[in-house]
Amino acid sequence: MAEALAVSFAELAVVLRGGAYSSGSGDADPLRRVADGFLDGLAEISRLEAKSAALKVWLAAGYSAAAEALAGPADSPQDHTGQEMAVVAEVACALTVSERSAGALLSEAHALTASLPLTFSALRAGTISWQHARIMVDETTNLDPTGAQALEAHFLDPHVVNPARGPAGELIPGRFRHKARTWRERHHPVSIERRHTRCAADRRVEYSPDRDGMAWLSAYLPADQAAGIWDRTTTAARALQGPHEDRTLSQLRADTVATWLLTNNSAGGATDGVPGGTVDVPGETVGMTGTAGVTGGSGATGTAVGGGVPSPRAQVLITVPVMALLGLTDEPAMLDGYGPIPPSMARHLIADGAESFHRVLVDPRDGAPLEIGRTSYRLTKAQRQWLRLRDGKCPFPGCSNYSLDNEADHLLAWAHGGTTGISNLGQPCHKHHRLKHTSAWKPTTATKNEPPGWISPTGRHYASEHPDWEPPTLPAPETTGALCTTPP
Known part of the structure; x- marks a missing residue:
């Protein structure tokens, strides 16, 4: 691996000499050639950083295995813990990082070299970044080996059935995490309903002091409630903007939330209060898809597992497979701006606030939308x-x-x-x-x-990022039998 890295550095030098530092007397635009050379150099440096990270992972995993062999079998769980701590401390001192960072590197190195061969190969080739590799490790955590391999193959194996649209390395890490999380939620062996019910019990508000007389206030909430609060806050903040308002949208959001929480204009109150007046946030027609889906307005309430707290009236786009809407399958719905949500949450969003509906047909082969109905056509x-x-x-x-x-x-x-x-x-x-x-x-x-x-x-x-449509899940034949009647 070290030899391959050296070759890459030599290639980078050629790029820089041939592009950035050659005036190209025969070139119609030598300055353009110089600019292109610098851009090519930046792209090559990015690939080199990925290859260097792969070498670091390989070395860390190799040292961990060698240290374990040198220490021999542990006599007790306490001895095993002590051996692990010693390895972490050694790596931390060698890299001049905290033991927490060294422990994370060793854990990621083990996952990449032992369980995620496609990810490690892509990192070695420089086609994905270290951030992409860490996201893959994070999103496959707690998946069984089969699930982890399927998630990895979806994004890194172009020959797999229904691969991701576009190379993973061409997505910025944040967008790659969103797509990886979405795929994981759709294909997790445990239904999203069960996982959501369990995690909703951990909802909480956290407070963290910061510098310069500031502090952070954050809330861990069910997705429909959080999305509704965010959209309502944004709408109220935009209503305050104008030629005589010098606060930014971010400042207006913060001031609006503070006013709601510290005055009678509380989240559960009857008014959509904002500083200086009230704002009515109208429902907007939104989209839901399925093999024959529907579209409904927003302003719905939260689910029971969220404590029965209503999500404020807000603009929300949700995509719901029709069989999940009918309660026949457990496949996730999609909440715009968030990602997969339990179908029960989507049903609550529809039942408790939808004002109008439009039919949305999707291709049953890949889940892509085909047609928007003309029931209320404008x-x-x-x-x-x-x-x-x-x-x-x-x-x-x-x-x-x-x-x-x-x-x-x-x-x-x-x-x-x-x-x-x-x-x-x-x-x-x-x-x-x-x-x-x-x-x-x-x-x-x-x-x-x-x-x-x-x-x-x-x-x-x-290229733009393309949504990864998937064919909807069909319920078992015994489930659909209740929907059909046969002539005598």
């Missing part, structure tokens, strides 16, 4: 729903801004002959919408089922 609203189902978030690579905060945009401007069809529409967040109009960054074309990519000012193409 072109702009239907197209907006389709964009939210197609993209899930801002399509700019690495951006995690979710649908409700994004802005519909013509990829080819209307003034230049662009249509208002789905294939010519995107939904970038405000930041990347502004980037499109104030720089040389330009979106590529889209399709009904794929969001647009982006072309940078240097001419490089960056």
Whole structure:
């Protein structure tokens, strides 16, 4: 491995000499060649960092195994613990890190070399980063070997059945964690209902003092309650924005929450109070999909396992497989801005606040949305729903801004002959919408089922993240029998 790393360093030197430090007298634009050389160098350095991390993992795992062999079998559990502590302390001193960091490295090294061969190989090849490898270790924790191998194969084996769309290494770590967590929730051997019921018992609020007279206040809540609080807070904060308001949106959120909690405008009160007045947060039509799904408005209550606390009225997009909606399967629903939620939570969100419904058909082969019904058809609203189902978030690579905060945009401007069809529409967040109009960054074309990519000012193409649709789960025949009647 050390030899391979040395070769990579030599390749990087060639890149830098050939690109950044050669004026290229025959090149029409030598400055462009220099800029491209530096970008190529940055990309190569990123691959070298991954390969270096793989070498570090290999060395750590090797030392741990050698130290265990040298120590011999432990005579008691106490001796075994002492041997582990000695190894951790040795590695910590050698790397000049804390024993906690050294212990984490040894644990991750063992998982990668013993249980996650595809991840370790990708790290050695430099196709994923160290952050990606750590996320894979984290998301496979507590899975049985078969489940861990399936999760790893989904993202790193292109020949597996229904592989992830796009290489894992092209996702920023935060987005990769979201997709890995989503897949894990869908395929976990224990149903999400049981896991949610168990974890909801740990809900709590935590307080942590910080510097400069500040402190952190955080809450661990069921996802529907947390998402509802966040969306309601954002809506109330935006209502306060205006030409005479100099506070940022983040400051307005903080002030709004503090006002709600410290005055009569409490979370469970009858008014949606905000500093200086009240705000009515109307329900908005939202999407739910299945083999024949429905769409409903939000403003629902929480589940019983969350203590019976209602989620405030808010804009929420949920995608629910129809069989799960009917209670025939346990496959998760999807809550926009969060990820998989128990189907019982989705049923509560629908039953306790949905104001209107639209049919959403999905492809039973892969779960991709096919058609939005025309029951209450208005072109702009239907197209907006389709964009939210197609993209899930801002399509700019690495951006995690979710649908409700994004802005519909013509990829080819209307003034230049662009249509208002789905294939010519995107939904970038405000930041990347502004980037499109104030720089040389330009979106590529889209399709009904794929969001647009982006072309940078240097001419490089960056693909957008594509949702990993999956075919819905069908209930067992004995379960569906109650839904059918046969003629005598």
